[in-house]
Amino acid sequence: MTLDKKLTVSASPHIRSSVTSTGIMLDVILALIPAFFAAVIFFGPRVLAVTAVTVGTCLLSEYFARKAMKRPGTLGDLSAVVTGVILAFNLPVSIPLWMAGIGSVVAIVVVKQFFGGIGMNFVNPALMARIVLTVSFPSAMSTWTSAFAWRDGVEAVTSASPLAQLNSFFASGSIENFAGAQGLPTLTQMFFGQRSGSLGEVCAVALLLGGLFLIIRGVISVAIPFTYIGTVAVIMLIAGKGDFTFVAYHLMGGGLLLGAIFMATDYTTSPVNVKGKIIFGIGCGFLTAVIRLFGSMPEGVSFSIIIMNVLVPHIERLTTPKPFGTPKKVRGEKAVGQ
Amino acid sequence: MAETKTLRQELTKGFLKENPVLRLVLGTCPALAVSTSVENAIGMGVSASIVLIGSNIVISALRKVIPAKVRIPAYVVVIASFVTIVQMLVRAFAPAIDEQLGIFLPLIVVNCIILGRAEAFAGKNAVIASAVDGVGMGIGFTAALLAMSIIRELAGAGTLAGFQILPASVTPMAIFILPPGGFFVFGLLMAVANRLSEKKGLPKAELHGCEFCPMADSCSIKIEGNPEKCEKSEVSVQ
Numbered sequence: 001m002t003l004d005k006k007l008t009v010s011a012s013p014h015i016r017s018s019v020t021s022t023g024i025m026l027d028v029i030l031a032l033i034p035a036f037f038a039a040v041i042f043f044g045p046r047v048l049a050v051t052a053v054t055v056g057t058c059l060l061s062e063y064f065a066r067k068a069m070k071r072p073g074t075l076g077d078l079s080a081v082v083t084g085v086i087l088a089f090n091l092p093v094s095i096p097l098w099m100a101g102i103g104s105v106v107a108i109v110v111v112k113q114f115f116g117g118i119g120m121n122f123v124n125p126a127l128m129a130r131i132v133l134t135v136s137f138p139s140a141m142s143t144w145t146s147a148f149a150w151r152d153g154v155e156a157v158t159s160a161s162p163l164a165q166l167n168s169f170f171a172s173g174s175i176e177n178f179a180g181a182q183g184l185p186t187l188t189q190m191f192f193g194q195r196s197g198s199l200g201e202v203c204a205v206a207l208l209l210g211g212l213f214l215i216i217r218g219v220i221s222v223a224i225p226f227t228y229i230g231t232v233a234v235i236m237l238i239a240g241k242g243d244f245t246f247v248a249y250h251l252m253g254g255g256l257l258l259g260a261i262f263m264a265t266d267y268t269t270s271p272v273n274v275k276g277k278i279i280f281g282i283g284c285g286f287l288t289a290v291i292r293l294f295g296s297m298p299e300g301v302s303f304s305i306i307i308m309n310v311l312v313p314h315i316e317r318l319t320t321p322k323p324f325g326t327p328k329k330v331r332g333e334k335a336v337g338q
Numbered sequence: 339m340a341e342t343k344t345l346r347q348e349l350t351k352g353f354l355k356e357n358p359v360l361r362l363v364l365g366t367c368p369a370l371a372v373s374t375s376v377e378n379a380i381g382m383g384v385s386a387s388i389v390l391i392g393s394n395i396v397i398s399a400l401r402k403v404i405p406a407k408v409r410i411p412a413y414v415v416v417i418a419s420f421v422t423i424v425q426m427l428v429r430a431f432a433p434a435i436d437e438q439l440g441i442f443l444p445l446i447v448v449n450c451i452i453l454g455r456a457e458a459f460a461g462k463n464a465v466i467a468s469a470v471d472g473v474g475m476g477i478g479f480t481a482a483l484l485a486m487s488i489i490r491e492l493a494g495a496g497t498l499a500g501f502q503i504l505p506a507s508v509t510p511m512a513i514f515i516l517p518p519g520g521f522f523v524f525g526l527l528m529a530v531a532n533r534l535s536e537k538k539g540l541p542k543a544e545l546h547g548c549e550f551c552p553m554a555d556s557c558s559i560k561i562e563g564n565p566e567k568c569e570k571s572e573v574s575v576q
Contacts, residue, residue, distance in 0.1 A: 102511070110522070135518070136511035 021118065024267075025078035027219045031210035032085050032262070038193050038203030043093040044150025047199055053097045055084030057104035065113035079118045083107050086262055087126040089200020090255065090302070091133070093145050099137055103129040123309040124266050127259075127302045134302075144196035161196050163253040164298040166246070170239065187245065190252040201255040211261035220265040223277035224284075228260040231285025239293055256288065259301035269309040276312075276319040283308045345470050352474030355538075358451040359482035360531035365451040368442050369483055370520040376499040379487035380480070381435035385424050385443060387476025390452050391469060392420040394460040398468035401461050413456045414447065421446045451479055482527065489523050490514045 039047045062080040066073050074080075087103055107129035112121045134141045144161050165184055185195040193203030201207075214220045233247050240246030250256070264270060264284050271280050284304045291300025358364045365386075372382040396416050397404075404412045425443050429436045436443060446452065455475055460468040491497055494514030496504035504510060513519045 096509075099509075132511075132513055132518075135516060136513040137509055138512070140509065 021077040021079065024219055025082050027214060027217050028082050028262070029078065029085065031213045031219075032082075032089070032200070034206035034209045035089065035200045035203055035258070036085070038206040039089070039093075039199040042147040042193055042202055043145060043199060046093050046150070047088075049097060050091060050093065050095060050100050050199065051085060051088040053100045054088040054091075054104045055081055057101045058084035058087070058108050061105050061108035062113070065109045066117070069113065071117065074118055077118055080108060083112070083125050086200070086258075087129050089258060089262075090126060090130040090198050092141065092143055092198050094143050095133075095140055099133060099140055103133045106132045119268050121268055122312075123306050124263050124269050127263055127306055127309075130302050131306060144198075146196050147194045147202065161254070161298060162190065162249060163292065166249055166253060167292065167298050170293060187248055187252075190249065195253075197253075198255065201258040204252040204257055207257040207261055211257075214261070214265075220261070221274070221277065223274050224265050224270060224281040225260040227278050227281025228264055228285045228288075229256065231282045232256060232289050235286065235289035235293075239289070250289075250292065254292070254299045255301040259288075259305055260284070263301075264305050264308070269312060271312055271315045271319060273319055273321065276315045279315050279319065280308050280312065283311065345467060348467055348470045349474040352471070352476070352478035353481065354478075354531065354535060356475075357478040357482055357531060358454075358475050359479060360528050361535065362451075362454070363528075364454050365449050365479060366524070368445065368449060369479075369486060370517065370524060372439060372442055373483050373486035373490055373520060373523075374494070374515045375438075375491045375497075376484065376487045377435065378438050379483035381428070381432065381439055382442065383476070383480025383483045385428060385439075386446050386449060386452065386479055387472070388424050389417060389420040389446050389449075390455060390476050390479075391472035392423075393417045393452055394455060394468040394472035395465055396420075397456045397460040398463060398465045404461075409461065410453075410457075413453060413461075417452050417456070418447045451475060485527055486520070486523050489527075490519060494519060 036047075036051070058080040059075060063073060063075055084104060087107055088100070091100055091103070107125035111123060111125040111128045112118070115121050130141075162184055189195060191204050193206065195202055211220070211225060215222055229251060233251060236247045236250040237244070240250075260281075264281065271277050287304030287307055288300045291297065291303060297303075352358065354361070356362055359366065359369045368382055368386070372378045393413070393416050397413055400412075400416070421444060424446070425436075428439075428443060455471060459471045463471070488498065491499075491514075492503060493511050494516075495512075496502060496506075496508065496510040511519075514523065
């Protein structure tokens with residue numbers, strides 16, 4: 001036996017995982033595909049144009065921002081593509097394309113690259129872009145097109161989103177009358193996505209499929225989506241006086257599934273360990289429910305996730321595990337290093 | 339000869355090197371609140387500059403009379419007198435601006451730039467130098483407000499000083515005239531000011547540094563290296 005294999009002595013790490021940023025982003029893109037096809041079916045070919053603009057602008061902004069800051073290019077990790085697709089999913093189909101472009105620049109340049117690029121942003125870039133667009137162009141961002149309006153040859157049939165209708169029933173104190181209300185899609189239609197709304201949020205079944213895929217692949221853990229959706233369900237059950245249809249409409253209405261599965265679980269802006277994830281999910285769910293029930297806007301998913309994103313450093317501090325063997329912190333005495 | 343050169347330095351330092359808003363981070367509150375339109379920015383900048391020049395001159399002239407222990411109340415009385423004069427003038431001759439600026443006009447009394455210059459400069463320099471310092475700082479303040487308001491009004495309302503600039507088909511981004519847009523433009527301009535002074539080899543603006551603190555000269559605590567520990571430095575951040 002000869003020593004043809006040299007013993008190499010190297011610094012740690014010695015065991016490397018094959019998981020890469022690119023791989024994770026590729027999984028997320030795959031998980032988004034069902035919802036994308038659903039969007040194309042319900043809202044027509046303009047979905048392709050909106051998505052092409054957001055993804056293209058995201059890639060261009062990422063490229064030029066990195067170049068201008070003299071940092072190595074990061075197009076290869078595909079995170080800009082994911083941001084672009086998720087941003088498109090958050091927009092109404094009728095959005096003027098230049099507004100979609102501005103949103104992409106805000107997401108990549110302002111929210112992501114100003115703070116150091118992938119892994120450094122303190123809030124979800126796509127969500128922040130959505131909020132900037134909502135605040136800047138309120139009418140364009142709340143013009144919802146009915147599903148299949150494109151196929152019927154009708155130019156921009158706008159309709160109130162199911163959530164807005166639901167809220168008006170809740171506000172008037174007559175939630176028992178909402179089922180069967182004029183223009184409200186049935187629960188089956190809600191499940192398959194035949195309703196008005198932003199591109200990617202409408203098809204509940206496609207989003208759930210994508211979420212299932214991500215959980216099976218180990219990309220996301222169940223903690224955040226489960227606690228998030230669960231908290232909303234519990235609060236809505238109380239608010240709806242035990243009416244499960246009311247709960248079902250709230251769970252499938254608005255961007256809850258899209259937010260809970262694809263945006264709240266963003267690694268950079270969510271807590272690391274399970275305890276923190278649970279606090280984060282409950283916080284998101286509570287804020288979403290409160291904004292939906294009592295806020296002036298019909299939807300609260302984006303705001304609640306952004307608010308919880310900002311709180312993540314504090315959640316992390318509260319939930320950092322104590323190393324085994326360290327002495328108990330005496331009350332009133334500050335821990336070493338703080 | 340040396341005298342004129344220092345006076346020129348006193349004048350120009352307020353433009354960029356010690357720009358009150360972008361480098362000293364003073365007067366942030368009026369800068370963010372009032373820079374939604376060019377008209378407001380000019381109104382605020384000019385009013386504050388007049389108060390600043392006037393109070394600098396008077397405080398500098400009285401610097402040997404005012405006892406050190408009660409200097410702050412004394413300064414405030416002087417500043418408040420000038421603010422009252424300016425407020426009455428604006429109300430009489432430009433009522434529209436008075437209405438737009440609202441509470442921020444009387445609040446010039448507690449504007450950190452004016453009190454800061456009184457404490458840091460006028461309280462220990464000659465009258466002419468103090469007047470020139472006031473002019474320079476006033477120009478710097480007005481210029482910073484103007485730059486912010488041009489960006490915010492153009493992007494947020496599509497107009498400049500009330501005139502339509504962007505074609506009506508372009509929807510302006512309303513976020514620029516809302517508070518978040520104000521903070522965003524403020525941050526961008528600070529970055530630009532830092533970049534410009536970096537090119538000139540000047541130090542970066544520090545939020546907590548002793549050298550930027552208006553209390554620095556009269557302050558007994560001199561902290562080397564880690565000025566963030568200075569409890570008094572909060573004065574400079576307000």
